[in-house]
Amino acid sequence: MPEASYVLDSTAVIDLCLHFRTAAIRRKLLLAQESCLKIPEGVARELKRKSDNANRIVKALVAQCPDSLVQIARVPNLGEETARIERLHGEKIRVGTRQYAGFWSTAHGKKAVDGQVVGTAKKLKCTLVSDDGAVRLACMLENVPCIGWSEFARVVGLFTQLSLFGEAGKT
Numbered sequence: 001m002p003e004a005s006y007v008l009d010s011t012a013v014i015d016l017c018l019h020f021r022t023a024a025i026r027r028k029l030l031l032a033q034e035s036c037l038k039i040p041e042g043v044a045r046e047l048k049r050k051s052d053n054a055n056r057i058v059k060a061l062v063a064q065c066p067d068s069l070v071q072i073a074r075v076p077n078l079g080e081e082t083a084r085i086e087r088l089h090g091e092k093i094r095v096g097t098r099q100y101a102g103f104w105s106t107a108h109g110k111k112a113v114d115g116q117v118v119g120t121a122k123k124l125k126c127t128l129v130s131d132d133g134a135v136r137l138a139c140m141l142e143n144v145p146c147i148g149w150s151e152f153a154r155v156v157g158l159f160t161q162l163s164l165f166g167e168a169g170k171t
Contacts, residue, residue: 042113
């Protein structure tokens with residue numbers, strides 16, 4: 001059971017769906033749900049368009065615990081924080097003397113919710129779960145803890161360890 005709170009990015013949920021069975025993901029995430037999983041409203045909208053399995057998982061989480069859906073209007077100053085982060089890291093991200101592609105360099109462009117995800121994790125003091133390079137760089141610059149989907153899967157117990165004396169059951 002996770003001890004910290006996590007904000008899930010859409011790519012993290014999709015990657016979990018690609019690697020594990022939907023029923024196992026739903027079971028493990030619902031067990032871990034006790035106010036420690038947060039899904040920004042932009043991520044929920046994005047998953048509605050992208051992935052049926054990921055959308056079903058998010059719907060189940062939100063049905064079980066409506067507080068897991070983070071709405072910008074309901075968190076004080078989250079809209080302003082998201083706008084600030086998007087202005088700062090949208091076009092390009094500067095780390096020291098190097099420059100990297102920002103949030104808007106993806107296929108979704110300015111429709112991407114990367115700034116919302118980073119802003120939500122920062123405002124709620126959560127760990128962000130994402131493997132997106134721009135998001136991870138922004139997290140580093142904004143002092144937001146960030147882990148990948150594989151580390152999150154390990155934290156919630158979504159893994160199969162092979163046994164020395166036989167095969168472990170598939171998760």
